[in-house]
Amino acid sequence: MVTEQFGSAQRAGGNRKPSATIYDIARALDLSPSTVSRALNKPGRIAAKTEKRIRETAAELGYRGNPMARALPTGRTRMLGLVVSDVTNPVFFRLVRGAEQACGELGYTLVFAESQESGEVEYGTLDRLLPAVDGVVLAAARLDDEQIRRIAATKDVVLVNRRVEDLPAIVPDIDGGVAQAIDHLRDLGHTSIAYLSGPTTSWMSRERGERLFERAVERGMTFVEIGSASPDVAGGEAALRRVRASGATAVLAYNDLMAIGLLRASRAEGVAVPGELSIMGFDDIFGADLTTPALTTVRSPLDRAGSDAIRRLVATLDAGDAADPSPLATELVIRESTGAPASA
Amino acid sequence: MVTEQFGSAQRAGGNRKPSATIYDIARALDLSPSTVSRALNKPGRIAAKTEKRIRETAAELGYRGNPMARALPTGRTRMLGLVVSDVTNPVFFRLVRGAEQACGELGYTLVFAESQESGEVEYGTLDRLLPAVDGVVLAAARLDDEQIRRIAATKDVVLVNRRVEDLPAIVPDIDGGVAQAIDHLRDLGHTSIAYLSGPTTSWMSRERGERLFERAVERGMTFVEIGSASPDVAGGEAALRRVRASGATAVLAYNDLMAIGLLRASRAEGVAVPGELSIMGFDDIFGADLTTPALTTVRSPLDRAGSDAIRRLVATLDAGDAADPSPLATELVIRESTGAPASA
DNA sequence: TTGTAAGCGTTATCAG
DNA sequence: CTGATAACGCTTACAA
Numbered sequence: 001m002v003t004e005q006f007g008s009a010q011r012a013g014g015n016r017k018p019s020a021t022i023y024d025i026a027r028a029l030d031l032s033p034s035t036v037s038r039a040l041n042k043p044g045r046i047a048a049k050t051e052k053r054i055r056e057t058a059a060e061l062g063y064r065g066n067p068m069a070r071a072l073p074t075g076r077t078r079m080l081g082l083v084v085s086d087v088t089n090p091v092f093f094r095l096v097r098g099a100e101q102a103c104g105e106l107g108y109t110l111v112f113a114e115s116q117e118s119g120e121v122e123y124g125t126l127d128r129l130l131p132a133v134d135g136v137v138l139a140a141a142r143l144d145d146e147q148i149r150r151i152a153a154t155k156d157v158v159l160v161n162r163r164v165e166d167l168p169a170i171v172p173d174i175d176g177g178v179a180q181a182i183d184h185l186r187d188l189g190h191t192s193i194a195y196l197s198g199p200t201t202s203w204m205s206r207e208r209g210e211r212l213f214e215r216a217v218e219r220g221m222t223f224v225e226i227g228s229a230s231p232d233v234a235g236g237e238a239a240l241r242r243v244r245a246s247g248a249t250a251v252l253a254y255n256d257l258m259a260i261g262l263l264r265a266s267r268a269e270g271v272a273v274p275g276e277l278s279i280m281g282f283d284d285i286f287g288a289d290l291t292t293p294a295l296t297t298v299r300s301p302l303d304r305a306g307s308d309a310i311r312r313l314v315a316t317l318d319a320g321d322a323a324d325p326s327p328l329a330t331e332l333v334i335r336e337s338t339g340a341p342a343s344a
Numbered sequence: 345m346v347t348e349q350f351g352s353a354q355r356a357g358g359n360r361k362p363s364a365t366i367y368d369i370a371r372a373l374d375l376s377p378s379t380v381s382r383a384l385n386k387p388g389r390i391a392a393k394t395e396k397r398i399r400e401t402a403a404e405l406g407y408r409g410n411p412m413a414r415a416l417p418t419g420r421t422r423m424l425g426l427v428v429s430d431v432t433n434p435v436f437f438r439l440v441r442g443a444e445q446a447c448g449e450l451g452y453t454l455v456f457a458e459s460q461e462s463g464e465v466e467y468g469t470l471d472r473l474l475p476a477v478d479g480v481v482l483a484a485a486r487l488d489d490e491q492i493r494r495i496a497a498t499k500d501v502v503l504v505n506r507r508v509e510d511l512p513a514i515v516p517d518i519d520g521g522v523a524q525a526i527d528h529l530r531d532l533g534h535t536s537i538a539y540l541s542g543p544t545t546s547w548m549s550r551e552r553g554e555r556l557f558e559r560a561v562e563r564g565m566t567f568v569e570i571g572s573a574s575p576d577v578a579g580g581e582a583a584l585r586r587v588r589a590s591g592a593t594a595v596l597a598y599n600d601l602m603a604i605g606l607l608r609a610s611r612a613e614g615v616a617v618p619g620e621l622s623i624m625g626f627d628d629i630f631g632a633d634l635t636t637p638a639l640t641t642v643r644s645p646l647d648r649a650g651s652d653a654i655r656r657l658v659a660t661l662d663a664g665d666a667a668d669p670s671p672l673a674t675e676l677v678i679r680e681s682t683g684a685p686a687s688a
Numbered sequence: 689t690t691g692t693a694a695g696c697g698t699t700a701t702c703a704g
Numbered sequence: 705c706t707g708a709t710a711a712c713g714c715t716t717a718c719a720a
Binding site for chain 3: 375376377378379382389390391394413415416417418419
Binding site for chain 2: 094155286
């Protein structure tokens with residue numbers, strides 16, 4: 001008979017003593033493992049006295065349940081995934097924070113991954129992640145609908161800042177935010193605005209452009225949309241010449257990163273902001289108030305989105321299904337990059 | 345006999361079909377599960393033909409190994425933890441990116457957690473994380489040596505930006521970075537400098553202060569250290585008055601966040617930078633080049649630190665032990681917040 | 689080269 | 705209220 005079969009494997013990676021199991025507790029108390037298991041996670045279904053003894057020795061032995069072992073029979077790992085397109089993009093900071101917090105409160109562990117630019121999904125990372133989690137929050141703008149559906153076929157999914165038919169999604173109140181922006185500009189006296197869009201594959205960029213277009217027309221303003229190379233500072237910088245060429249007196253960038261790029265290029269080119277050109281962004285990321293002039297933007301409740309997404313996911317996991325919370329309210333943050341147009 | 349015992353549990357959280365197991369593959373090919381297992385993860389130790397057939401049907405069935413089930417007998421989850429003190433601190437972005445990348449290359453999954461300010465470790469999160477990973481990278485300035493040792497007693501640990509006796513650590517070349525900073529200031533003509541320190545519990549803050557002190561004295565400069573409330577923008581802002589009171593013509597902040605705070609306060613108070621006061625930071629975080637004037641700083645190779653830490657951890661896991669890589673070179677990034685002192 | 693069987697730590701069913 | 709026991713999916717020593 002082979003008793004120490006896995007002896008060495010157990011100590012993999014070091015000489016740390018393996019942590020106590022329910023068997024150790026059971027043996028110490030001369031009980032059966034099943035009793036220990038019950039005592040520990042079905043409080044009340046066992047003699048109060050026994051339960052207490054069990055809890056005590058569990059503490060003494062420094063017992064911590066083995067999540068892997070638990071996951072096997074239950075099929076639940078109590079881990080949730082969060083996939084973003086780019087970890088270094090500041091938009092995600094608050095999102096991650098919110099998700100982390102909600103996970104903590106709900107007793108889940110957050111696993112975090114980056115889908116990178118690669119359209120074909122950086123398989124490997126995602127492939128490794130999926131089997132390990134009970135569900136995922138997708139905030140990866142770079143994934144296409146097809147890829148998302150494929151993931152959703154395997155695990156429960158909640159989308160952030162994007163909609164795909166029939167899948168739960170957490171989105172800000174886009175129309176509200178756009179209206180805040182447009183009204184602000186109109187109040188300042190602008191009549192011609194430009195939208196510097198993000199990647200055409202970005203649902204959010206398209207959506208903002210669409211709404212912006214509608215609202216602008218509605219208010220009798222001139223509207224043009226300008227494409228960009230990339231949704232970051234460099235993309236914003238590169239776009240300034242086109243923006244100027246359009247003749248618009250105010251420009252709304254798809255996100256703050258691009259708006260910041262616009263700001264920098266303006267400065268380099270000697271374009272006065274907001275004197276000659278008003279610039280606005282979306283999101284209110286870290287750094288938006290650091291620029292000169294400080295950036296006027298529409299703040300998205302990203303942290304809230306993160307925690308809502310996790311809660312929504314857990315609700316589905318527990319109850320089989322749940323309803324999407326209503327869109328999150330945005331907030332207009334007026335700083336220094338917007339002002340009356342030169343002609344006014 | 346109970347056959348469908350876990351039938352419902354398996355479908356936990358939805359109606360998704362359970363993914364294929366090695367048993368399914370074995371059955372389809374009329375082989376034994378162990379053969380399938382071997383074929384899949386010990387390539388070569390099996391008849392080439394059989395192996396090929398197995399790989400094919402595995403692909404057909406969309407087989408993805410269950411990491412939890414694998415973790416049980418091996419004791420290895422192939423997951424690594426990364427603990428930072430504050431997700432929203434931009435210093436960590438590049439660190440996370442580096443760690444993520446290295447994990448991908450090495451076939452590990454990164455689990456990410458925040459230790460928060462709570463000195464007593466936000467137990468729960470960390471407690472849940474530890475049993476699930478093979479090892480952790482600790483970049484959490486807020487943990488004290490005692491807490492770190494306790495963690496190291498359970499799992500393999502690699503520290504970032506910090507040293508604790510006998511534990512592997514990845515640190516930048518602090519002395520080199522400090523020398524770059526001091527020399528830059530000296531070349532500009534400064535003879536009196538102030539160090540705005542971070543939390544006294546921060547190893548890195550103490551270390552930078554210490555080295556700065558030595559180098560300054562060595563070069564015949566006047567040196568004072570000023571304490572702060574918090575290592576962030578607010579802490580920097582609050583410290584300006586003390587900095588001015590010290591009479592120093594140049595100030596080095598413990599990190600860029602604080603330097604940015606100093607910059608903002610200076611502007612608000614009408615203190616000319618670098619005319620009346622030169623300001624430098626450490627790290628070169630996102631946003632350091634967005635300020636006006638743009639921040640001069642000593643860049644730390646954070647992404648490199650992240651990947652080195654992971655590699656170091658995996659090396660320990662695999663080989664039992666490894667040697668620390670040599671300190672990472674820093675880079676002086678001269679922008680606009682430093683200049684000759686007024687008196688010069 | 690392949691099959692058999694034990695065992696990883698936990699949960700859930702069924703008897704006692 | 706508690707104890708056996710099978711099962712979760714996979715790995716590995718050992719036998720064939």
